[in-house]
Amino acid sequence: MTTFSDMETVSDVETVPQDLLxxxxxxxxxxxxxxxxxxxxxxxxxxxxxxxxxxxxxGVYALLKDQxxxxxGQKGTHPQMAMLEMYDIDMLWVSETALAERELSADxxxxxxxxxxxxxxxxxxxxxxxxxxx
Amino acid sequence: xxxxxxxVHAAPYSxxxxxxxxxxxxxxxxxxxxLKTVFFYHDGVxxxxxxxxxxxxxxxxxxxxxxxxxxxxxxxxxxVAAGLRRGVLDxxxxxxxxxxxxxxxxxxxxxxxxxxxxAMLANxxxxxxxx
Numbered sequence: 633m634t635t636f637s638d639m640e641t642v643s644d645v646e647t648v649p650q651d652l653l654x655x656x657x658x659x660x661x662x663x664x665x666x667x668x669x670x671x672x673x674x675x676x677x678x679x680x681x682x683x684x685x686x687x688x689x690x691g692v693y694a695l696l697k698d699q700x701x702x703x704x705g706q707k708g709t710h711p712q713m714a715m716l717e718m719y720d721i722d723m724l725w726v727s728e729t730a731l732a733e734r735e736l737s738a739d740x741x742x743x744x745x746x747x748x749x750x751x752x753x754x755x756x757x758x759x760x761x762x763x764x765x766x
Numbered sequence: 767x768x769x770x771x772x773x774v775h776a777a778p779y780s781x782x783x784x785x786x787x788x789x790x791x792x793x794x795x796x797x798x799x800x801l802k803t804v805f806f807y808h809d810g811v812x813x814x815x816x817x818x819x820x821x822x823x824x825x826x827x828x829x830x831x832x833x834x835x836x837x838x839x840x841x842x843x844x845x846v847a848a849g850l851r852r853g854v855l856d857x858x859x860x861x862x863x864x865x866x867x868x869x870x871x872x873x874x875x876x877x878x879x880x881x882x883x884x885a886m887l888a889n890x891x892x893x894x895x896x897x
Contacts, residue, residue: 652886668808668848675879681887762886764773765894 647752650684650723652676653760659693660709661702666694669766670712677719684723685716686756687745692730695741713742727753770794771803771885774810775896778827779820784813787895788830791840801840803885804831806874808896811849814842814874835873843885846876 654673658665677683687695699710716724726745731737738745748756757763772791776783787804794801806813818828834840849855853869856876860868870876886892 652883664808664848664851671847672807672879672882676883679880679883681883762892764886765896 647725647746647748647756647759648723649759650682651762652681652683653686653756653763654683655686655688655763655765656691656694657687657689657766659690660699661704661706665766666691666709667707667712669764670694670709672764672766673721674712674715674719677721682723683719683721684725684756684760685721686725686727686748686753687730688727688753689730692726692734692736695726695743695745696736697740697742699742710742716743725753725756767799768890769800769802769888771805771889771892772801773882773885773892773894774804774806774813775808775894777809777812777897778815778818779824780809781897783895783897784810784827785825788825788827790893790895791834792830795834795838795840801834801838802889803841803843803881804834805882805885806842806844807848807879807882809852810895811844811852811854814844814849814854815869816871816874817869832873842874843877843881844870844874845879845882847879849876 654669656666656669660666673683673685694709699708701708724743724745725748728747728749772787774787778784791801813827813831815828820826831842835842855868856870857868859876
């Protein structure tokens with residue numbers, strides 16, 4: 633099993649600033665936060681903005697493989713996640729701490745992510761004057 | 767002088783951040799800055815309800831937003847996708863969906879998320895107010 637702690641420390645190259653940083657902190661199904669945050673990411677990308685995504689806190693649950701629609705009829709966010717590549721959203725960062733706290737590893741995730749430690753997350757925010765938090 | 771846009775995620779009267787957003791907006795213009803856009807998204811779309819009827823001794827949020835439009839020319843934009851889901855829609859959306867009633871009146875305008883992106887690019891600052 634590959635864990636993020638096995639990987640090398642994130643370099644500056646991997647935190648190349650985008651036009652817009654969108655931070656996702658909520659899991660699918662329980663609220664509309666994740667869906668509406670991803671909607672902004674997709675629309676901004678369609679408008680020609682370079683968009684980076686940071687998954688923090690329970691937002692990392694958006695990344696889990698094998699998701700389905702919610703038991704209460706929620707559509708889920710996995711169809712939006714599947715569209716990211718088509719919209720050229722390929723700067724995908726994830727909080728290493730958030731994964732570790734939930735005992736998740738790279739093998740559990742549907743997309744290749746760049747793991748960031750707390751210091752790198754702080755640097756990411758500092759380098760993105762345009763940030764939206766969901 | 768800076769130009770500002772606000773992004774309001776909070777439902778009126780459910781959370782203080784709707785009140786904070788209005789107070790911030792009033793302060794922006796009072797300090798001589800320009801408030802160009804208020805974008806209502808997520809549960810913030812309810813700030814645009816023309817049916818809002820708070821008790822008389824409480825701040826009337828929708829009227830507060832309207833004043834910022836009338837006096838200071840701020841555009842009041844409501845995300846159409848977030849609004850439709852929550853029953854926040856104007857006459858043209860109501861007739862498109864075959865509904866007998868509507869809840870949004872000018873100066874609030876239904877618009878797409880693209881306008882939020884524009885507002886972020888066009889202004890010196892975009893400030894988010896969320897619960």
